[in-house]
Amino acid sequence: MKLIMAVIQDKDSAILSDELVEANIRATKLPSTGGFLRSGNTTFMIGVEDERVEEVLAIIKANCESREQFMAAPVSIDATLESTLAYPMEVLVGGATVFVLPIESFHRF
Amino acid sequence: MKLIMAVIQDKDSAILSDELVEANIRATKLPSTGGFLRSGNTTFMIGVEDERVEEVLAIIKANCESREQFMAAPVSIDATLESTLAYPMEVLVGGATVFVLPIESFHRF
Amino acid sequence: MKLIMAVIQDKDSAILSDELVEANIRATKLPSTGGFLRSGNTTFMIGVEDERVEEVLAIIKANCESREQFMAAPVSIDATLESTLAYPMEVLVGGATVFVLPIESFHRF
Ligand code: NI
Ligand code: NI
Numbered sequence: 001m002k003l004i005m006a007v008i009q010d011k012d013s014a015i016l017s018d019e020l021v022e023a024n025i026r027a028t029k030l031p032s033t034g035g036f037l038r039s040g041n042t043t044f045m046i047g048v049e050d051e052r053v054e055e056v057l058a059i060i061k062a063n064c065e066s067r068e069q070f071m072a073a074p075v076s077i078d079a080t081l082e083s084t085l086a087y088p089m090e091v092l093v094g095g096a097t098v099f100v101l102p103i104e105s106f107h108r109f
Numbered sequence: 110m111k112l113i114m115a116v117i118q119d120k121d122s123a124i125l126s127d128e129l130v131e132a133n134i135r136a137t138k139l140p141s142t143g144g145f146l147r148s149g150n151t152t153f154m155i156g157v158e159d160e161r162v163e164e165v166l167a168i169i170k171a172n173c174e175s176r177e178q179f180m181a182a183p184v185s186i187d188a189t190l191e192s193t194l195a196y197p198m199e200v201l202v203g204g205a206t207v208f209v210l211p212i213e214s215f216h217r218f
Numbered sequence: 219m220k221l222i223m224a225v226i227q228d229k230d231s232a233i234l235s236d237e238l239v240e241a242n243i244r245a246t247k248l249p250s251t252g253g254f255l256r257s258g259n260t261t262f263m264i265g266v267e268d269e270r271v272e273e274v275l276a277i278i279k280a281n282c283e284s285r286e287q288f289m290a291a292p293v294s295i296d297a298t299l300e301s302t303l304a305y306p307m308e309v310l311v312g313g314a315t316v317f318v319l320p321i322e323s324f325h326r327f
């Protein structure tokens with residue numbers, strides 16, 4: 001058994017939860033901030049058998065990996081123009097920082 | 110020294126805190142959700158000497174173990190009846206998921 | 219690589235964050251309560267290479283160590299006096315409880 005602590009962005013939290021449930025893997029979520037990722041993140045605490053660690057890592061990677069995404073850039077209002085335009089910019093979203101910890105013992109009561 | 114991470118239901122949090130204080134064991138509480146238990150849970154982080162691990166596990170088990178409890182079932186309002194009845198149903202409450210982690214070193218400043 | 223879990227008082231959280239950033243060390247912050255310290259604390263989760271553990275411990279000690287501080291004591295209003303005086307009292311503030319945990323593996327996606 002291992003304890004996986006995964007810090008991911010809030011925006012990827014719902015999809016990761018769903019995919020872990022689908023794989024019949026239980027996780028506890030802790031709200032967290034700053035640090036490994038830009039603020040607004042969630043720490044998943046996942047207890048899993050040794051032989052399923054790679055599977056969990058693959059699920060995290062598939063759903064939370066850092067990637068570029070086109071977003072409408074905020075355009076400051078310019079009084080000399082009749083309308084303002086929001087043009088798309090490529091930004092980096094997502095990302096996961098994952099620690100796999102050894103466990104001395106595991107108990108369910 | 111070991112670090113015990115215990116996920117328990119919110120409803121058992123106050124009694125567990127009290128019993129740990131009584132045993133002179135310090136714990137930090139982290140709000141958490143979902144996963145191991147139905148939502149609304151708390152993660153206790155407990156640092157304890159090796160020889161007291163069993164004692165802490167026994168305190169967690171005694172106060173948080175999953176058990177059946179009679180609760181008034183929600184009864185939907187039925188216009189054809191003069192009054193609605195809430196009749197008791199047996200539901201599962203409580204439960205604890207506990208990880209005992211090894212520690213490289215412990216420091217208090 | 220090690221995972222450092224440090225429980226510190228909220229009032230020391232901003233300075234510790236700043237000093238870790240200055241040292242180019244990333245940390246995730248989890249809101250926590252009670253236990254090791256009087257309520258209102260923050261748990262820092264810091265992943266760091268083995269050779270930098272002592273450095274992180276020194277930063278935590280330097281910024282969060284338990285210390286005495288003079289604070290204006292709350293003075294109850296006494297109708298027989300024209301004015302109430304807040305006189306300084308020495309109180310204990312700060313403090314850190316730190317666990318250094320071994321890691322099986324570390325991943326960034
Ligand atoms: Ni799916
Ligand atoms: Ni008691």
Ligand code: NI
Nearest residue numbers: 236237238240
């Ligand atoms: Ni500085």
